[in-house]
Amino acid sequence: MSTSLISLAQKAQILADALPYIRGFHGKTFVIKYGGNAMTDPALKAAFGGDIALLRLVGMNPIVVHGGGPQINELLQTMGVKAVFRRGMRVTDEKTMNVVEMVLGELNQEIVGLINQHGGKAVGLNGQDGHFIHARKMLLPPAEGEVEPLDLGLVGEIERIDADLINILSDKGYIPVVMPIGAGPAGEAFNINADLVAGKLAETLRAEKLLMLTNTPGVLDRTGRLLNSITAADVERLSLDGTVQGGMLPKMDAALHALRHGVRSVHVVDGRVPNALLLEVLTSEGVGTTILPDDAPQFLADSRRYLEPAGGDTL
Amino acid sequence: MRAEPTPRPERSGVRVERPGRITATDRMMNRVASILSPERIRLDLSASAKNQVFDSAGRLFGALEAVEPTRVVTSLLARENLGSTGLGQGVAIPHARLKGLRQAVAAYLRVNPAISFDAPDGKPVSELLFLLVPEQATEDHLQTLAEAAEMFNDRRFRDHLRNQFSATSVYQAFVDWPMTAA
Numbered sequence A: 001m002s003t004s005l006i007s008l009a010q011k012a013q014i015l016a017d018a019l020p021y022i023r024g025f026h027g028k029t030f031v032i033k034y035g036g037n038a039m040t041d042p043a044l045k046a047a048f049g050g051d052i053a054l055l056r057l058v059g060m061n062p063i064v065v066h067g068g069g070p071q072i073n074e075l076l077q078t079m080g081v082k083a084v085f086r087r088g089m090r091v092t093d094e095k096t097m098n099v100v101e102m103v104l105g106e107l108n109q110e111i112v113g114l115i116n117q118h119g120g121k122a123v124g125l126n127g128q129d130g131h132f133i134h135a136r137k138m139l140l141p142p143a144e145g146e147v148e149p150l151d152l153g154l155v156g157e158i159e160r161i162d163a164d165l166i167n168i169l170s171d172k173g174y175i176p177v178v179m180p181i182g183a184g185p186a187g188e189a190f191n192i193n194a195d196l197v198a199g200k201l202a203e204t205l206r207a208e209k210l211l212m213l214t215n216t217p218g219v220l221d222r223t224g225r226l227l228n229s230i231t232a233a234d235v236e237r238l239s240l241d242g243t244v245q246g247g248m249l250p251k252m253d254a255a256l257h258a259l260r261h262g263v264r265s266v267h268v269v270d271g272r273v274p275n276a277l278l279l280e281v282l283t284s285e286g287v288g289t290t291i292l293p294d295d296a297p298q299f300l301a302d303s304r305r306y307l308e309p310a311g312g313d314t315l
Numbered sequence B: 001m002r003a004e005p006t007p008r009p010e011r012s013g014v015r016v017e018r019p020g021r022i023t024a025t026d027r028m029m030n031r032v033a034s035i036l037s038p039e040r041i042r043l044d045l046s047a048s049a050k051n052q053v054f055d056s057a058g059r060l061f062g063a064l065e066a067v068e069p070t071r072v073v074t075s076l077l078a079r080e081n082l083g084s085t086g087l088g089q090g091v092a093i094p095h096a097r098l099k100g101l102r103q104a105v106a107a108y109l110r111v112n113p114a115i116s117f118d119a120p121d122g123k124p125v126s127e128l129l130f131l132l133v134p135e136q137a138t139e140d141h142l143q144t145l146a147e148a149a150e151m152f153n154d155r156r157f158r159d160h161l162r163n164q165f166s167a168t169s170v171y172q173a174f175v176d177w178p179m180t181a182a
Helices: A008-024 A042-057 A069-078 A094-117 A164-171 A194-204 A232-240 A248-259 A276-282 A299-307 B050-064 B069-080 B138-153 B155-162 B167-176
Strands: A029-034 A061-066 A122-126 A133-140 A150-161 A175-179 A181-183 A189-191 A209-214 A229-231 A265-270 A288-292 B041-045 B086-088 B095-097 B105-115 B125-133
Touching (some): A029 A042, A029 A194, A042 A061, A042 A094, A042 A175, A042 A276, A061 A094, A094 A122, A094 A150, A094 A181, A094 A189, A122 A164, A150 A181, A150 A194, A164 A175, A175 A194, A194 A209, A194 A248, A209 A248, A209 A276, A232 A248, A232 A288, A248 A265, A265 A276, A299 B095, A299 B138, B041 B050, B050 B069, B050 B105, B050 B125, B069 B095, B069 B125, B086 B138, B105 B167, B125 B155, B138 B155, B155 B167
Parallel strands (some): A029 A061, A061 A175, A122 A175, A150 A189, A209 A265, A229 A288, B041 B105, B095 B125
Antiparallel strands (some): A133 A150, A181 A189, B105 B125
């Protein structure tokens, strides 16, 4: 919205309207999974840095987790390292792992810079720092006719996350920016899916919201229509019946896990919309899909309980 | 999807007679619109908490119906105790069952700034549709509530409603739902 399109009075109203949201979410933790176009388009990148800084400066607690996706493939290709996939997952040998760490490290510093340019105090973190992301080697069940589990090399899964380091930083006003590298028992590095890191972090921190930026309008139904608001049970159904596929699957896994462990809501946000984060957090209407836990108030079920003859107004 | 759309009520069956008021004789009028009227719409409310808005709703109903405002508030709060009636996206549908009420009535209150409401998405609420229902005909009232929830789950309706700034145009927005494809 350019200045000429809205009057000063409207501007003031927009700012005043944000106050109840700022008040309601003051001191609350938001884990934000950064990825997709929002991470490559220069204008969207700048807007993202500004949004994160703003959320922090008005008293919220944003924690950023990012992946590496397309940039990793590009560099592997340039370096002539052959990408091997098994069951859709990248086999990460030592050479590949070096590339992954290199790309993630560079992206991490870039994101820190983006936020700091807008007055935030971002700090880049790797799961090996303070050994805060405990990981182990991920082994997939053996393929049919085989005995040995499927070995993906240095791909890890999360054992647990120590929230201390993150809490110390955010309590002092810093904005942690986390790359998805975990540390094994001997301190060795493992490559972990960034969505799963974001989900586990939201769970460990008992975050108010987990927000995942994507290149899609949100979660879509079978006919391609955007689902505005769904529950964890809906997510399970949509994953089982194949409506949700591909890159959305780890996101849904992360969402389910977070919601079943105390996160109040998960938002799949359309990261192609400028300032999508601000719209999601500071206005009534977000851009994407809201996923709520199964035990959130169920309007009609509660009403039925209330209206049934035994309940209700007995005055 | 919250508020699973229940079968649409028989529109032709909805006919509310209220002498001296706008009478819902339009065969296509939905249930919610048929129990709402422009004089039960307030768009300029300012309140700092849920209870204050409920007090305003109680007074508004009390002025127009034969109901005791404090009883309205007590009953509304009893329903909230079972779980917030906030739907998310800044909308809530507080409702109560009242002994002695002759027929269901609705009121619409817009509060600015938005108030904290313990809604599922944690966001404050600014648009409130209040419903008071008699003790009998539970299924009927649930249908009305389901329809109200379905209305507010419709993003186009929410956007449209928020852009109406007079009681009559807000009322018209309710009457016009479901909106025909743009």
